[in-house]
């Protein structure tokens with residue numbers, strides 16, 4: 001006899017952990033969240049000691065929709081005896097390692113979250129989804145799919161991955177084999193910059209032989225974290241964005257790239273300082289070469305089958321350059337293919353013209369099945385919901401949206417969130433200033 005649940009969450013990273021944390025106080029929902037990792041880990045292959053979270057701790061799993069939840073980051077700090085010391089840190093930046101501890105602290109309190117449990121297949125029996133996992137099967141009325149993105153490997157490097165060519169998501173597993181080697185880092189986003197920063201701080205016997213940093217982008221550009229740009233990460237903007245045509249959404253995503261994929265300003269400054277010191281101050285120097293505006297167009301074995309020869313095409317002039325490498329680190333981003341376990345249902349899932357699931361405003365996918373059985377996709381909706389979707393900023397709001405749909409109740413009320421009026425209808429509506437004494441989140445609206 002299968003256990004019958006209201007919701008099965010596949011994956012227990014931040015996206016589904018937020019659903020788990022916000023569903024716990026509802027009480028009446030029977031949920032399970034299954035994750036294939038043996039324990040809660042957060043990108044262990046890129047957990048570099050200096051890496052910090054790129055968002056405020058207010059954008060934790062729950063605070064922006066329920067600051068009274070017991071699963072807030074602040075409560076984590078209090079319960080683990082560090083709240084006063086955190087307050088004296090005078091930095092808004094949390095170490096990624098500490099964020100991972102927070103995730104583990106939350107999942108440890110939630111019996112519904114089960115690790116070491118990989119989902120292998122999902123089918124539909126006419127009434128419920130049947131979820132086959134390595135620890136048994138479940139029947140679920142709804143699914144919440146939060147399996148995260150997959151590392152993107154450019155075509156020139158496919159079939160060449162191994163000990164000396166690897167994606168940045170595996171960088172942490174290769175740090176022992178870098179000393180004295182010629183390393184090329186490909187990719188001018190945050191991950192590439194974190195790898196470069198790590199390599200530049202290696203010194204003495206640990207130092208690399210040389211470091212080349214190549215990027216297709218026109219420069220090594222900062223993340224735009226200014227306040228009005230941050231409003232693209234507000235629920236009001238996500239709703240507005242979802243209502244636009246697909247072609248307009250694609251144009252906007254291109255224009256907004258640096259709001260989500262730029263490099264943290266502090267990290268850029270640190271890299272620049274290290275390069276200056278390397279060139280003019282330090283006694284031990286390594287050869288460094290920075291190559292913006294270059295696209296990797298070829299990768300083949302070096303002379304005698306040793307090392308690698310990489311072809312780089314200049315995006316402004318079309319000239320082709322070539323560099324040698326012992327180690328190639330591909331900080332080339334992530335993408336979202338349809339997970340294999342969904343292949344039995346693949347033909348019933350509506351897709352966009354780039355193959356992604358077509359998502360409604362509440363993150364449920366359009367599929368050829370009963371309307372009472374929903375499949376929610378978390379962190380797969382950049383094209384439909386905008387740049388906030390692959391980011392932590394709205395994980396709690398997205399989770400609340402999913403739970404509001406499942407329970408058919410506005411458990412987590414959605415208040416106006418932006419200074420800007422994004423659409424004409426919004427501008428036409430009057431938004432009187434809120435009296436500071438009015439409690440907009442009344443106790444009765446809490447789960």
Ligand SMILES: Cc1cc2nc3c(=O)[nH]c(=O)nc-3n(C[C@H](O)[C@H](O)[C@H](O)COP(=O)(O)OP(=O)(O)OC[C@H]3O[C@@H](n4cnc5c(N)ncnc54)[C@H](O)[C@@H]3O)c2cc1C
Pocket residue numbers: 010011012013014015016017034035036037041042043046052053054055117118119120146147148149191341378379390391392393
């Ligand atoms: C290195 C890195 C740093 C980032 N830092 C930030 C940041 O500072 N700020 C920010 O806003 N965003 C950041 N992001 C972007 C985004 O917030 C993260 O990708 C976030 O972890 C997404 O959460 P998720 O739960 O959707 O996916 P993930 O965190 O990838 O979690 C997915 C989970 O699903 C599980 N899973 C996969 N397949 C199965 C299966 N078949 N069965 C069971 N379980 C499965 C995995 O084990 C994993 O635990 C970062 C991304 C990366 C790669």
